[in-house]
Structure formats: C-alpha cells, structure tokens
Amino acid sequence: MASPRTLPVTLCGSLSRLASPLGRSMHEAGYRALGVAFTYVPFEVVDLPGAITGMRALGIRGFGVSQPYKQEVMGLVDALEPTAERIGAVNTVVNTAGRLVGHNTDWVGAMRALEEAYSLPGARVLLMGAGGAARAIAFGLRDRRAVATIANRDRTKADALAAETGARGAGLDEAAKAGDYDVVINATAIGQADTSAPSPVPASALRSGQVVMDIVYKPIATPLLATARQQGATAIPGGRMLLHQAASQFELYTNLPAPLEAMEAALRIMTG
Ligand code: NAP
Secondary structure, eight states: OOOOOOOOOEEEEEEESSOOHHHHHHHHHHHHHHTOSEEEEEEEOSOHHHHHHHHHHHTOOEEEEOTTSTTGGGGTSSEEOHHHHHHTOOOEEEEETTEEEEEOOHHHHHHHHHHTTOOOTTOEEEEEOOSHHHHHHHHHHHHTTOEEEEEESSHHHHHHHHHHHTOEEEEGGGGGGGGGOSEEEEOSOTTTSOTTOOOSSOGGGOOTTOEEEEOOOSSSSOHHHHHHHHTTOEEEEHHHHHHHHHHHHHHHHHSSOOOHHHHHHHHHHHHO
C-alpha cells in the first residue's frame, strides 16, 4: 500500500525572548487568504547562534527577529540588505537556498503607515526617540527626503542619530513645539511599560491637519493618539506600522503581494 504523502510545507517563524502571538496571527491569516502551503511558529530562544544554525539545517524560510537579538543576528547571516546594514539592525532573516540575508522591515512598515496619510518628501517631521525603532524610522525619513528633527530624553543620542541621518537634534522639550510640524512620531517607549503615563505631547501643541503616529502598540490605544484625535489630527496607531512591517516580511518570504486586509483583520482580533 502506498504511504500517505503530505504536501511540503514552508516554515517561517520568529525568534524572541518572549514569544508574541501577533506575528503568527498576521502571517497565518495571510497564508490562509492566499492558500499557500506555509506555516509560522514563534520560537522563544536563548541561544541565537544555535537557532540560526537550526534555520540552515532545517531549511526554515524566514524568521522575524526581536530585541535583544536585532544586532547579534547581523553577525550570523551571510549578507545584509544595504538599508538594514546602515540602520545597524536586522528584524528579518530570509533563507534562499541556504543563503541567509538580513533585512529590516521596521523602517518599511513605518514609512508605509505614514505614507497612507501624508506625502513625506519635504514634510517637517518631529521624531521623538533615539532607540532602535527611532533609528529605523530616522533612516526611512532620510530615504523619503523628509525634513526631520529628532528629539530624545538623552540629547546626546538624539544629536548622534541626527548627524547620521541628516536631521536636527533636540531635547524632548521640542514636543511643546509639535504644532510646527506636519508629522509627529512617538518612537519612545513612553506609554508602554507605564500605561498611566500621560501623552508625551501636550494637547495644546497638536492641531488639525497634522499626522500623529504613536508606534507603541501595547496598548494599542495610547493617550497621545486620543489627544491627537481630540485636536483634529490624523492619528496612526502603532499597529499600522506593525502590520506593514509584517506585510513586508510576508512579501520577502512568499514573493507574493501581502493580503493586507486579511492580515489586518487578524491583528484587530488580537489587539481589540
Ligand atoms: P529602545 O531601543 O529601548 O529605545 C527606547 C526609547 O524610548 C529611547 O529613545 C528612550 O530614551 C525612550 N524612553 C524610554 N522611556 C522613556 C521615558 N520614560 N521618558 C522619555 N523617553 C523614554 O526601544 P525601541 O526598540 O526603540 O522601542 C521603542 C518603542 O517602540 C517600544 O514601545 C516598542 O514596543 C515600540 N516598537 C513598535 C514597533 C511597531 O511596529 N509599532 C516596532 C518596534 C518598536 P533614552 O535614549 O533617553 O533612554
């Protein structure tokens, strides 16, 4: 009797200290929507080199990579996509016939989320934060020829990132002048650990006609977004950046356009 045969399934997943269900929900929804034989497993890892060796040995097609691994993984792949190399962080590894290439889809996700609401070339942008996520966004803004000011609690870090990306550095008190900007982005962690933290931008500084993006997505609704809406600004939640960065990963893994609506519906179910 012939043995039952299963279709080959392509495996993707994520490598993090603490696995999150969000990536899996979005990617699996995308696979179902297109009917492709892919599956996605979030792995919790402590041994990153071991995990990457396993990726090669098992022919795993793609991994999302979370902090604290976004720098370490750069030394474990065979090549870096040039923007990921400039940013100095890899959040996606793609395995093509055993050759691993490190990409950064955080900046792509942020730019796609912003460009749904505003044309970036020449736009005056206030980017708050100078950590890993802000760094990816700052390089994206430079790529899109926006006129950026980078404001951070640690001013030295703001100035250093601004020098690297052709922006202006400032302290967080620049938030009081947010009304002077077309686009305001919170890329600090304010509002994530302490959900009772007030909006990092005073309501009086926000106005209609502006676009305000808060990249914090845990919680999905933040005081900054609520304040922005009250003032008549267009509010972009961090989930939108998350969705677009996952869509960009999906495209790298499958070589197919990402089914954004299906992926967004899955994210909405998870985040409310
Ligand atoms: P990170 O590298 O640790 O950087 C943290 C940033 O937040 C730094 O600029 C830091 O300022 C600032 N910060 C932290 N606590 C602060 C406080 N109480 N007051 C003022 N500034 C404060 O973290 P990250 O990876 O950039 O992540 C930042 C946030 O973005 C997190 O909430 C993360 O979940 C979110 N994120 C979202 C997406 C998405 O797709 N939506 C993607 C990546 C990250 P100092 O330099 O002065 O310490």
